[in-house]
Amino acid sequence: MKGLSLWSKIVFFINSLVAFLLLISYVLPYIPPKSFASLSVLSLGVPLLIMFNIIFFIYWLLRVRKQMLLSLIVLLLGWNYINSMYKFSASEAIADDANFSVMSFNVRLFNRFGWLPRKTVKQDILQFIKEENPDVLCLQEYRSGDPIDLKGYYNFNARQTKGVKSGQAIFSKFPIVNSGSLEFPNTYNNAIFVDVVKQKDTIRVYTFHLQSSGIQTDVEKLKEETSGHLFKQVRSTFKTQQEQVELFLAHKAKSHYKTIVTGDFNNTPYSYIYRVVKGDHFIDTFEEAGNGFGKTYNFKYFPMRIDFILADKDFTVNGFKTYDLKLSDHYPIKTTLKLH
Structure with a gap:
Protein backbone atom coordinates (compact mmCIF):
# COMPACT_ATOMS: atom_id res chain seq x y z
CA MET A 1 0.00 0.00 0.00
CA LYS A 2 2.95 2.24 -0.61
CA GLY A 3 2.07 5.61 -2.05
CA LEU A 4 -1.43 5.60 -0.61
CA SER A 5 -2.63 8.43 1.61
CA LEU A 6 -4.04 7.69 5.05
CA TRP A 7 -7.56 8.13 3.68
CA SER A 8 -6.89 5.71 0.82
CA LYS A 9 -5.47 3.16 3.26
CA ILE A 10 -8.66 3.35 5.33
CA VAL A 11 -10.79 2.94 2.21
CA PHE A 12 -8.75 -0.06 1.07
CA PHE A 13 -9.03 -1.66 4.50
CA ILE A 14 -12.83 -1.41 4.33
CA ASN A 15 -12.69 -2.61 0.72
CA SER A 16 -10.66 -5.65 1.79
CA LEU A 17 -13.17 -6.50 4.52
CA VAL A 18 -16.15 -6.24 2.15
CA ALA A 19 -14.34 -8.30 -0.52
CA PHE A 20 -13.49 -10.97 2.07
CA LEU A 21 -17.11 -11.21 3.25
CA LEU A 22 -18.32 -11.59 -0.34
CA LEU A 23 -15.72 -14.28 -0.95
CA ILE A 24 -16.87 -16.13 2.17
CA SER A 25 -20.49 -15.89 0.98
CA TYR A 26 -19.63 -18.01 -2.07
CA VAL A 27 -19.33 -21.11 0.12
CA LEU A 28 -22.51 -20.47 2.14
CA PRO A 29 -24.81 -22.47 -0.18
CA TYR A 30 -22.75 -25.55 0.77
CA ILE A 31 -22.96 -25.09 4.53
CA PRO A 32 -26.13 -26.45 6.22
CA PRO A 33 -27.64 -23.91 8.64
CA LYS A 34 -27.85 -26.61 11.30
CA SER A 35 -24.05 -26.83 11.19
CA PHE A 36 -23.20 -23.14 11.09
CA ALA A 37 -26.36 -21.03 11.34
CA SER A 38 -24.47 -17.87 12.30
CA LEU A 39 -22.51 -17.86 9.05
CA SER A 40 -25.65 -18.60 7.01
CA VAL A 41 -27.09 -15.24 8.03
CA LEU A 42 -24.49 -13.57 5.78
CA SER A 43 -26.35 -14.84 2.70
CA LEU A 44 -29.04 -12.19 3.25
CA GLY A 45 -26.49 -9.45 2.65
CA VAL A 46 -25.00 -10.73 -0.60
CA PRO A 47 -26.70 -8.15 -2.87
CA LEU A 48 -25.28 -5.35 -0.73
CA LEU A 49 -21.83 -6.92 -0.71
CA ILE A 50 -21.90 -7.16 -4.50
CA MET A 51 -22.98 -3.53 -4.82
CA PHE A 52 -20.30 -2.31 -2.41
CA ASN A 53 -17.60 -4.21 -4.28
CA ILE A 54 -18.75 -2.68 -7.56
CA ILE A 55 -18.54 0.77 -5.96
CA PHE A 56 -15.03 0.08 -4.64
CA PHE A 57 -13.94 -1.22 -8.04
CA ILE A 58 -15.17 1.99 -9.73
CA TYR A 59 -13.59 4.11 -6.99
CA TRP A 60 -10.12 2.65 -7.59
CA LEU A 61 -10.60 2.48 -11.37
CA LEU A 62 -11.24 6.23 -11.54
CA ARG A 63 -8.03 6.76 -9.60
CA VAL A 64 -6.15 4.32 -11.85
CA ARG A 65 -5.00 2.29 -8.85
CA LYS A 66 -4.12 -1.41 -8.89
CA GLN A 67 -6.29 -1.79 -5.75
CA MET A 68 -9.22 -2.06 -8.15
CA LEU A 69 -8.10 -5.64 -8.87
CA LEU A 70 -9.22 -6.85 -5.44
CA SER A 71 -12.94 -6.27 -5.93
CA LEU A 72 -12.73 -7.05 -9.64
CA ILE A 73 -11.28 -10.52 -9.02
CA VAL A 74 -13.77 -11.28 -6.23
CA LEU A 75 -16.68 -10.16 -8.42
CA LEU A 76 -15.48 -12.26 -11.36
CA LEU A 77 -15.14 -15.31 -9.11
CA GLY A 78 -18.79 -14.87 -8.19
CA TRP A 79 -20.12 -14.00 -11.63
CA ASN A 80 -22.99 -16.49 -11.19
CA TYR A 81 -24.05 -14.53 -8.12
CA ILE A 82 -24.24 -11.32 -10.13
CA ASN A 83 -26.21 -13.11 -12.84
CA SER A 84 -28.60 -14.37 -10.18
CA MET A 85 -29.06 -10.90 -8.71
CA TYR A 86 -29.48 -8.99 -11.95
CA LYS A 87 -30.33 -10.13 -15.47
CA PHE A 88 -28.80 -7.74 -17.97
CA SER A 89 -31.08 -8.85 -20.78
CA ALA A 90 -34.33 -10.73 -20.90
CA SER A 91 -35.09 -13.43 -23.40
CA GLU A 92 -37.92 -12.47 -25.69
CA ALA A 93 -41.09 -14.41 -24.93
CA ILE A 94 -41.35 -17.20 -27.49
CA ALA A 95 -44.81 -17.97 -28.83
CA ASP A 96 -45.55 -21.67 -29.14
CA ASP A 97 -48.83 -23.59 -29.17
CA ALA A 98 -47.33 -25.99 -26.64
CA ASN A 99 -46.61 -23.20 -24.13
Missing part, protein backbone atom coordinates in the same frame (compact mmCIF):
# COMPACT_ATOMS: atom_id res chain seq x y z
CA PHE A 100 -48.34 -23.01 -20.77
CA SER A 101 -47.93 -20.51 -17.95
CA VAL A 102 -47.32 -20.90 -14.23
CA MET A 103 -47.82 -18.05 -11.76
CA SER A 104 -46.79 -17.84 -8.11
CA PHE A 105 -48.03 -15.12 -5.75
CA ASN A 106 -47.93 -14.64 -1.98
CA VAL A 107 -51.22 -12.76 -1.52
CA ARG A 108 -50.67 -11.90 2.18
CA LEU A 109 -54.14 -13.04 3.29
CA PHE A 110 -55.75 -10.66 0.78
CA ASN A 111 -54.87 -7.73 3.07
CA ARG A 112 -57.03 -9.15 5.89
CA PHE A 113 -55.41 -6.95 8.54
CA GLY A 114 -55.32 -3.77 6.49
CA TRP A 115 -51.59 -3.55 5.81
CA LEU A 116 -52.38 -1.66 2.61
CA PRO A 117 -54.59 1.45 2.77
CA ARG A 118 -57.13 0.21 0.24
CA LYS A 119 -60.28 -1.84 0.66
CA THR A 120 -60.36 -3.50 -2.76
CA VAL A 121 -57.17 -5.60 -2.54
CA LYS A 122 -58.91 -8.97 -2.89
CA GLN A 123 -61.01 -7.77 -5.84
CA ASP A 124 -57.93 -6.23 -7.46
CA ILE A 125 -55.98 -9.48 -7.08
CA LEU A 126 -58.86 -11.40 -8.66
CA GLN A 127 -58.98 -8.95 -11.56
CA PHE A 128 -55.22 -9.25 -12.04
CA ILE A 129 -55.42 -13.08 -12.14
CA LYS A 130 -58.26 -12.97 -14.67
CA GLU A 131 -56.31 -10.59 -16.90
CA GLU A 132 -53.09 -12.62 -16.77
CA ASN A 133 -54.97 -15.91 -17.10
CA PRO A 134 -52.23 -18.35 -15.99
CA ASP A 135 -52.71 -22.04 -16.72
CA VAL A 136 -51.44 -22.96 -13.25
CA LEU A 137 -51.74 -20.60 -10.29
CA CYS A 138 -49.97 -21.15 -6.96
CA LEU A 139 -50.92 -18.94 -4.04
CA GLN A 140 -49.23 -18.60 -0.65
CA GLU A 141 -50.69 -17.01 2.49
CA TYR A 142 -54.08 -17.84 1.01
CA ARG A 143 -57.18 -17.75 3.20
CA SER A 144 -59.31 -20.82 2.57
CA GLY A 145 -61.78 -19.32 5.05
CA ASP A 146 -62.25 -16.47 2.56
CA PRO A 147 -61.93 -18.41 -0.71
CA ILE A 148 -61.87 -17.13 -4.27
CA ASP A 149 -63.70 -18.65 -7.23
CA LEU A 150 -61.95 -18.87 -10.56
CA LYS A 151 -64.02 -20.10 -13.49
CA GLY A 152 -62.37 -22.69 -15.68
CA TYR A 153 -59.98 -23.91 -12.98
CA TYR A 154 -59.68 -27.09 -10.96
CA ASN A 155 -58.25 -26.46 -7.52
CA PHE A 156 -56.73 -27.99 -4.42
CA ASN A 157 -57.07 -26.48 -0.94
CA ALA A 158 -58.90 -23.43 -2.27
CA ARG A 159 -61.45 -24.28 0.39
CA GLN A 160 -60.29 -25.91 3.60
CA THR A 161 -59.28 -29.50 2.88
CA LYS A 162 -59.58 -31.88 5.81
CA GLY A 163 -56.19 -32.61 7.36
CA VAL A 164 -54.43 -29.92 5.33
CA LYS A 165 -53.31 -26.58 6.75
CA SER A 166 -54.74 -23.47 5.20
CA GLY A 167 -52.26 -21.09 3.64
CA GLN A 168 -51.47 -22.56 0.23
CA ALA A 169 -53.73 -23.21 -2.77
CA ILE A 170 -53.18 -24.38 -6.33
CA PHE A 171 -55.50 -23.68 -9.27
CA SER A 172 -55.08 -25.45 -12.60
CA LYS A 173 -56.76 -25.38 -15.97
CA PHE A 174 -55.46 -28.90 -16.44
CA PRO A 175 -57.28 -31.76 -14.67
CA ILE A 176 -55.90 -32.56 -11.21
CA VAL A 177 -55.55 -36.34 -10.82
CA ASN A 178 -53.77 -36.41 -7.47
CA SER A 179 -53.00 -33.98 -4.67
CA GLY A 180 -51.60 -33.87 -1.17
CA SER A 181 -49.81 -31.94 1.54
CA LEU A 182 -46.59 -31.98 3.50
CA GLU A 183 -47.38 -30.71 6.97
CA PHE A 184 -44.36 -29.01 8.49
CA PRO A 185 -44.24 -29.60 12.28
CA ASN A 186 -44.57 -26.84 14.88
CA THR A 187 -45.53 -24.15 12.38
CA TYR A 188 -48.40 -22.81 10.33
CA ASN A 189 -46.37 -23.39 7.18
CA ASN A 190 -46.68 -26.33 4.84
CA ALA A 191 -46.26 -27.48 1.25
CA ILE A 192 -48.93 -28.80 -1.09
CA PHE A 193 -48.73 -30.49 -4.47
CA VAL A 194 -50.94 -31.51 -7.36
CA ASP A 195 -50.42 -33.87 -10.27
CA VAL A 196 -52.00 -32.40 -13.40
CA VAL A 197 -52.50 -33.95 -16.82
CA LYS A 198 -51.52 -31.89 -19.84
CA GLN A 199 -52.39 -33.85 -22.94
CA LYS A 200 -50.54 -37.15 -22.36
CA ASP A 201 -48.12 -35.87 -19.74
CA THR A 202 -48.54 -35.87 -15.97
CA ILE A 203 -46.80 -32.94 -14.29
CA ARG A 204 -46.29 -32.48 -10.57
CA VAL A 205 -46.54 -28.94 -9.20
CA TYR A 206 -45.46 -28.05 -5.68
CA THR A 207 -45.98 -24.81 -3.86
CA PHE A 208 -44.70 -24.05 -0.40
CA HIS A 209 -44.16 -21.31 2.11
CA LEU A 210 -41.02 -21.88 4.13
CA GLN A 211 -40.57 -20.55 7.64
CA SER A 212 -40.52 -16.77 7.91
CA SER A 213 -38.09 -14.87 10.11
CA GLY A 214 -40.79 -12.35 10.97
CA ILE A 215 -38.36 -9.46 10.42
CA GLN A 216 -40.01 -6.07 9.94
CA THR A 217 -40.07 -4.79 6.36
CA ASP A 218 -40.48 -1.23 7.58
CA VAL A 219 -36.92 0.13 7.86
CA GLU A 220 -37.79 2.54 10.67
CA LYS A 221 -39.35 -0.23 12.76
CA LEU A 222 -36.44 -2.50 11.90
CA LYS A 223 -34.05 0.02 13.46
CA GLU A 224 -35.83 -0.51 16.80
CA GLU A 225 -34.82 -4.19 16.83
CA THR A 226 -31.53 -5.11 18.50
CA SER A 227 -28.93 -6.69 16.24
CA GLY A 228 -28.58 -9.61 18.66
CA HIS A 229 -32.28 -10.38 18.56
CA LEU A 230 -32.41 -10.17 14.75
CA PHE A 231 -29.35 -12.41 14.42
CA LYS A 232 -30.81 -15.04 16.74
CA GLN A 233 -34.17 -14.91 14.97
CA VAL A 234 -32.68 -15.42 11.51
CA ARG A 235 -30.42 -18.28 12.69
CA SER A 236 -33.40 -20.11 14.16
CA THR A 237 -35.43 -19.54 10.99
CA PHE A 238 -32.72 -20.95 8.71
CA LYS A 239 -32.44 -24.10 10.82
CA THR A 240 -36.20 -24.62 10.63
CA GLN A 241 -36.16 -24.02 6.88
CA GLN A 242 -33.55 -26.74 6.48
CA GLU A 243 -35.79 -29.22 8.32
CA GLN A 244 -38.74 -28.25 6.11
CA VAL A 245 -36.72 -28.59 2.92
CA GLU A 246 -35.47 -32.02 4.00
CA LEU A 247 -39.11 -33.15 4.30
CA PHE A 248 -39.84 -31.73 0.86
CA LEU A 249 -36.83 -33.40 -0.76
CA ALA A 250 -37.73 -36.78 0.75
CA HIS A 251 -41.25 -36.43 -0.63
CA LYS A 252 -40.13 -35.30 -4.09
CA ALA A 253 -37.69 -38.22 -4.34
CA LYS A 254 -40.64 -40.62 -4.41
CA SER A 255 -42.12 -39.05 -7.54
CA HIS A 256 -41.06 -39.86 -11.09
CA TYR A 257 -43.11 -37.07 -12.68
CA LYS A 258 -41.66 -34.01 -14.36
CA THR A 259 -41.84 -31.36 -11.65
CA ILE A 260 -42.32 -27.63 -11.11
CA VAL A 261 -41.57 -26.06 -7.72
CA THR A 262 -43.03 -22.70 -6.79
CA GLY A 263 -43.36 -20.65 -3.66
CA ASP A 264 -42.10 -18.25 -1.07
CA PHE A 265 -38.74 -19.61 0.08
CA ASN A 266 -38.19 -16.78 2.57
CA ASN A 267 -34.55 -17.02 1.56
CA THR A 268 -32.29 -15.80 -1.22
CA PRO A 269 -30.64 -17.42 -4.26
CA TYR A 270 -27.34 -17.32 -2.30
CA SER A 271 -28.53 -19.65 0.45
CA TYR A 272 -28.11 -23.33 1.28
CA ILE A 273 -31.91 -23.64 1.21
CA TYR A 274 -32.17 -22.46 -2.38
CA ARG A 275 -29.23 -24.56 -3.57
CA VAL A 276 -30.52 -27.87 -2.19
CA VAL A 277 -34.05 -27.31 -3.51
CA LYS A 278 -32.78 -26.34 -6.96
CA GLY A 279 -30.19 -29.12 -7.01
CA ASP A 280 -28.92 -30.26 -10.39
CA HIS A 281 -32.33 -31.01 -11.85
CA PHE A 282 -34.10 -27.66 -11.80
CA ILE A 283 -33.84 -24.44 -13.79
CA ASP A 284 -34.46 -21.10 -12.10
CA THR A 285 -36.91 -19.60 -14.60
CA PHE A 286 -35.92 -16.02 -13.68
CA GLU A 287 -32.26 -16.72 -14.44
CA GLU A 288 -33.29 -18.29 -17.72
CA ALA A 289 -35.63 -15.60 -19.04
CA GLY A 290 -36.04 -12.80 -16.46
CA ASN A 291 -34.97 -9.18 -16.50
CA GLY A 292 -33.53 -6.68 -14.00
CA PHE A 293 -33.31 -7.47 -10.29
CA GLY A 294 -36.39 -9.70 -10.31
CA LYS A 295 -37.34 -8.26 -6.92
CA THR A 296 -40.21 -10.27 -5.43
CA TYR A 297 -40.38 -8.84 -1.92
CA ASN A 298 -41.11 -5.26 -0.93
CA PHE A 299 -38.11 -4.53 1.28
CA LYS A 300 -37.14 -0.87 1.06
CA TYR A 301 -33.76 -0.08 -0.52
CA PHE A 302 -32.92 -3.77 -0.97
CA PRO A 303 -33.71 -5.96 -4.02
CA MET A 304 -34.91 -9.16 -2.34
CA ARG A 305 -35.74 -12.12 -4.58
CA ILE A 306 -37.22 -14.79 -2.31
CA ASP A 307 -40.06 -16.15 -4.46
CA PHE A 308 -39.17 -18.66 -7.15
CA ILE A 309 -40.49 -20.86 -9.92
CA LEU A 310 -38.13 -23.76 -10.59
CA ALA A 311 -38.74 -26.18 -13.45
CA ASP A 312 -37.25 -29.55 -14.39
CA LYS A 313 -34.73 -29.44 -17.19
CA ASP A 314 -37.34 -31.32 -19.23
CA PHE A 315 -39.01 -27.94 -19.71
CA THR A 316 -37.96 -25.11 -21.98
CA VAL A 317 -38.39 -21.66 -20.41
CA ASN A 318 -40.01 -19.44 -23.04
CA GLY A 319 -40.66 -16.39 -20.87
CA PHE A 320 -40.60 -14.89 -17.38
CA LYS A 321 -42.14 -11.80 -15.83
CA THR A 322 -42.06 -10.10 -12.44
CA TYR A 323 -45.04 -7.80 -11.91
CA ASP A 324 -44.65 -4.42 -10.21
CA LEU A 325 -48.00 -4.82 -8.50
CA LYS A 326 -48.46 -3.44 -4.99
CA LEU A 327 -51.27 -5.66 -3.74
CA SER A 328 -49.18 -7.54 -1.16
CA ASP A 329 -45.72 -7.39 0.41
CA HIS A 330 -44.71 -9.76 -2.39
CA TYR A 331 -44.80 -9.31 -6.14
CA PRO A 332 -46.32 -11.97 -8.41
CA ILE A 333 -44.13 -13.85 -10.87
CA LYS A 334 -45.07 -15.85 -13.96
CA THR A 335 -43.14 -18.10 -16.29
CA THR A 336 -43.99 -19.57 -19.67
CA LEU A 337 -42.91 -23.18 -20.15
CA LYS A 338 -42.91 -25.82 -22.82
CA LEU A 339 -42.43 -29.52 -22.19
CA HIS A 340 -39.80 -31.10 -24.43
